[in-house]
Amino acid sequence: MRIAMLTKEYPPHIYGGAGVHVDYLTRELTKLCTEKNHTITVLCFGEQQESGPYKTVQGIEVPMQLPARDPSHQKLLDTLYRNIIMTGALGPVDIIHCHTWYTHLAGSLLRQLLGAPLVLTTHSLEPHRPWKEEQLGRGYQVSTWLERTAYGNADGVIAVSQAMRRDVHELYDVPLDKIRVIYNGVDIDAYRPTPDPAVPASFGIDLKRPFLLFVGRITHQKGIFHLLEAVRSMDPDLQVVLCAADPDTPQIGQEMAARV
Secondary structure (H helix, E strand, O other): OEEEEEOOOEOOEOOOHHHHHHHHHHHHHHHHHHHHOOEEEEEEEOOOEEEOOOEEEEEEOOOOOOOOOOHHHHHHHHHHHHHHHHHHHOOOOOEEEEEOHHHHHHHHHHHHHHOOOEEEEEOOOHHHOHHHHHHHOOHHHHHHHHHHHHHHHOOEEEEOOHHHHHHHHHHHOOOHHHEEEOOOOOOOOOOOOOOOOHHHHHOOOOOOOOEEEEEEEEOHHHOHHHHHHHHOOOOOOOEEEEEEEEEOOHHHHHHHHHHO
């Protein structure tokens, strides 16, 4: 089989769960390709370039600054431009696999142009993420429309939970027999306890006292601002440790700094 994987995030540019999912999925698929003589082509956002007998990775960059009267639309226009380039960059394949709305335009176009079946993995759904309007402005309405269009075109959908399967069916009228649940996996060789008291100590964490640990992006979606508000009511002896990645927008970063 000739497999196409379309994704925004791909190493080294990973900032969320979908990127981790795609990273590990392509690793496992590449093993299968080696055994079964399949090939996989990854199209992603970035400058990545990799070429091998079984896996090819092509990062898609925007060669120019696109005009946008509303600065909040810049991210959307950047995404659409990359999708058009993806559409022209992919040759004949046997299956097209898309992750998140950031590649749904390309997936929908390629399904028509190449006649290959389109599969979507559902990591999240735009109607359930109204805070995205902070990042995209009215572009959030476009991302939701693109997502709805892709689910209407998809030949198959992978949901990462039973709840997500129900949501896809209820929001986008996708027949349940088109939606298969495949749970997110965990690489137990990479993710396992590795106790080393020197590591928390290097960050000023006292292991003799209880501490609360947050791991995630700085975004309203993750609830970090609720946590910061709740800290006011917690035992003052409790340590609060925030392992927080980059903010979704500069404004959210400023809000985070002010709250801390």
